[in-house]
Amino acid sequence: MGTCIICGTSTDGRVCDTHEEDVAFEFRGRSPSQLTPGRYYRGTVDGFADFGVFVDIGDSVTGLLHRSEVPGRLESLGWDAGDEVYVQVTDVHDNDNVDLGWSIRQADRDFRGHLVDDPDAESNAELPEDDAEGEAGAEADSGAEAEAGDEQDDSEASTADGGQPVGDADAGFEFADETGPDADAAEAPATESEAPEDRERSGPATEERAEPDDEAGDAPERVPVADLDDRVGDRVRVEGELASARQTSGPTVFELADETGTVDCAAFVEAGVRAYPDTEAGDVVRVVGEVERRRGELQVETEDLVELDGEDARAVRARMDEALDERAAPETTDLLADDPAVQAITDDLVAAATAIRRAVVEARPVIVRHTATAEGYVAGTAIERALLPLIRDEHAREDAEYHYVDRRPLDDAFYTIDDATGDVTDMLEAAERHGEKHPLFVLVGAGSTDESTDALELLDVYDADAVAVDGGYTHEAAAADVLVSPTKAGEDPVNTGALGAQLAALVNTDVREDLYHLPAIAYWDELPDAYAELAARTDYSPETLADLRDAIALEAFYQSYEDKRELIADLLWGDAEDSLIEHVSDQFSERLETEIATAEPHLAVRGEDGVAFEVLDVDDYTHQYDFPPVDLLLDALYRRRDRADVLVGVSGDEIRVRSGDTVDVHAVGETVADELPDAGVVPRGARDGRIEFLSGEQDRVVDAVVEAIADQRGH
Template identity: 80%
Template sequence: MGTCIICGSSTDGRVCDTHEEDVAFEFRGSSPDELTRGRYYKGTIDGFADFGVFVDVGDSVTGLLHRSEVPGRLESLAWDAGDEVYVQVTDVHDNDNVDLGWSIRQDDRDFRGHLVDDPDADSNAELPDDEDSETSTADGGTPVTEDDAEFERGDETESAPTEQETESDSEPETAEPDDSDDEPELADASDTEDDEDVERVAVANLDDHVDETVAVEGELASVRQTSGPTVFELADETGAIDCAAFVEAGVRAYPDVEAGAVARIVGEVERRRGELQVETEDLVELDGADAQAVEARMEDALTERATPEDTELLADDDAVEAVVDDLVDAATEIRRAVVEARPVIVRHTATVEGYVAGTAIERALLPLIRGEHAREDAEYHYVDRRPLDDAFYTIDDATGDVTSMLEAAERHDEKHPLFVLVGAGSTSESTDAIDLLDIYDADTVAIDGGYTDDAAGADVLVSPTVAGEPPVNTGALGSQLAALVNGDVREDLYHLPAVAYWADTPGAYADLASQTDYSADTLADLRDAIALEAFYQSYEDKRELISDLLWGEADDSLIEHVSEQFRERLDTELATAEPHLEVRGQDGVAFETLDVDAYTHQYDFPPVDLLLDALYRRRDRADVLVGVSGDEIRVRSDGAVDVRAAGETVADELPDAGVEPRGARDGRIEFLSGEQEAVVDAVVDAIADQLA
């Protein structure tokens, strides 16, 4: 039996089942069936094809990374033949074909350890052997020459305490110098400067102190155990730096110090493979006034960096102007997450408004993330846009998000993300979901141009209706927020608000779009195309496809092709539904009702909400359109109808019908399907009373 290099538990080999995917393997076998499914392997690009990338895993096995596995276009990878990459083995077929999966981690340092998968060894998870006098480095197993070995053995450092020494409060012993001329001598503790006298240097200025002993102070963003040293990622008010502390291969240094602690690290600044790192000589966890001083310094600098410099709106809109302070607060929280290396999860409705707003925020975030993080895949790691199935952020959504969040924290020491809820999360239906996030200290920002009730409890809420203003198109509101998040992309956003409107685009947003090369017809085509793509695979963000549509990264043929499909499908469904609209009058109010289940094609485009919107826009003979689908009623009017109030009235009148209003005044009404006829009549009566 061995011990896991990450958690120290007993296991067959060098890594336990729980942490196997946190390790990158070097394959030394000769046959595909000797690979271990689910593991991540270091490979070499062998060649390219239209359908994917061929990767050599080891010397004798080649697998295929299919283009469907790549989060983007193959051309965007910037890979060349011979490049070293990391891939996951997902399957090995009977014909020896090897299926490979994408790895978001494409750097040695992204893994918590490096091991060997050798079928001829005692186990298939072993430490790299010391061939040709090589040893392991802080990046978890990359071979270096004996001349560099002092980095691993702690040359001129004080050895980090072992767990036994820490428990007994004894002083850590320094290693005795070896008599060999080939081995560097370890420094005696008396040769080391008093830690308190060592100059503190901001992380951003370490480049000027290479080969010098300095002190850095800040919060430990992560702690990862490699097959060599323990690597502490320390973040101060200016940036982050990796600090490597070595006891012996695979042994945790400073075992009582965890991520989130405020610490002072003294060590020598080194440049390894082009990147700066600190060779740790001493690490002290700060508390009391010392920790408070560091935290205050970081907080002040962080607030200054996160606050938008330019708070000018994209376009004049009185309703948006009323919540500009809330927009600034939301933008600050989003920018702060980027600086703190917290992922931003954008959850938006699968509608045109939701896509426009969510994509605008994503567009603003991408350059900030690229500027803040050096890793090539940072833009896929630190922002994730996830469309919602419904108009609410539900407990089902939150459970999935919390599960992913906790797994990322456990496996990769990832910080909890900031959740940005777009067009959702602003009514009582989202209270339980947001409370679940709050239990795990995950912050939330909700932005909604429609009617809200401020009941869900988001940390920051942007809602014109809460401020006493009329509703605003959520796409326009989200675009205004994106401009505050990153002023450098303002011009990229000029046409987005106009795309989000189905009719009667306000003059300010029409004027804004006129400053671009997009014609009114093209903007309408874009809206239609986004509406169609929002429907299909609604749970996927479709980042590259949406970007191609909204920012002209493809020729006009794509927009024309998709928008034409939209119109054909919508016209077909309208022609099917219109003859079955039932007209009725009630107290001088003209109603049209539609049995959606009976007179539309289920599970096909368009969705019910979009169909009812289109029907109401195309007809002028009714004051109110009522759509009945299964156990739900949706209402379309000129905004005068309070759907929630009508639902509450009917719930009192029909206590056995299971009537429950959902959402705010423009929401929907749910009921028991067996009571459909009585509920529809009661809803019509309640609405007629409102409009009388």
């Protein structure tokens, strides 16, 4: 039995099952069957094919990373033959073919440890060993203590101003933030001259860290994070708030944010031991150390970390708050296009943009949850487009854009308790495993009706803020921290895609021109003049914009469970004459026309008090679970109407209504619920929502809905 290098629990090998995916493995086997599926391995790019990338895992095994696993086109990887990469082994087939999965972590620092998968060892999860040092790596703890006395002969290398004890950085243990086993031991923070057994293994005592270094007269000058790029090799002092703390198999890595940016600070006690264990995300600290560049990224090699309190902490927070307020404020409040309904809620848009920008500056992830519709995708990707440059500028780590913004489609037109439960679970795991701050949730086309109340309250329990952006009808009691809703301000509804583009233009003025054509893509019916004029300033013709809308609607359906950022970006911001647009839009047209042709002969026509209705039994006369989804099909059928005033789609235990603005679907549902108290009738959404009921009462409910709509239109 061994001990997990991350959590310390007993395990067979050096890592427990819970933390196995947190470690990168070096494979020393000779057969594909010796690989362990689910693990992440360090490999080398062997070559490329149209269908993927071949990666060598160890010296004798090659696997395939299929292009479907890559977030974008293969060319976007920027990999060359011979490059060191990280991949996940997802499956090993009986014929010895090895399937590989994409790893978002492509640097040593992103893993919490490095181990060896050697079938000839006692277990297939062992510490790396340096060939010249024999078993030193496997006995790093005891070796470090045994050599402590020898290290004291070199006081300059063994003593740090902060009194932080360390182990042997060259003991054969590979650290996630070190350049490799040959890294100079002097690059790690040095130990106290007194023996480790005389001190706490977890780091210096609290009282020894309570006094700031500058009182000793040897503290270097304070340097803003934004200026560290010019101070590589210098000993500096940085002050700010800890955004996260993650424990690797070597040092503890603290992400520090000040008023100008963020930087990683690596503090080392001994292999896998948490440095400054009482310090956590949200604390205000002062760090003294040397600025290094590790694999192209800035890092402060920490000599001393002091948690500030009292006036010192208040001064840092005041400096950060003042700068954050200034940096978070949108550079302009000018709208993207002159839309009176949007103009009426400019203050709400500015508040939402400020909240989003502040999350970026505070190193909080931004999670964009949007409906899986063309409108939702246009709005969600517009906000994402605005965020990406801000995140790249703010964070030093090369993969920051994958950590600090995530866009996730919703299953429904509401932010449900299921959605919130999943989001909270991910949020808590990120906080526990990586010390990440709680994210800001941006709900697009959802979060503004009663159906989202429970979900938003769950976020609130964990102090996670939410911004809701919805161009449709909303409820008065909408519970989001910031709500952007024209109808709540007494205006007519606005296409949510256009509203999201307007918000994105305030979030980042540098991308405004990238957004000009987006509102036009989101409209299925007549395009308002303001957005038509905006689109006319681009290279996109009206026909191309219509094709783009169709293409996005198709991809919205097929990516509803696993969104890929790059494919949507290729469609929305690729060449206006790109064949990809035509190819995907043609698929949309073929599938939609087939389904319309299937459904139209089965539209049942009926009249009620002078109102013409068409009713479609969706379950019986459409191909379920295939494109197009029910809402999109009903929209298309209603746009082609020439016989009826109202279209009613009946599916299992749901009714969807398509009509003019004269029908308040929510009010109809309430009326029917009163008339049929045993039918389980529940209106969902606001006035443009849908009606749910017990499927066994379908006939009675449909009759009652038709009667209630006719009565409402008659009045």
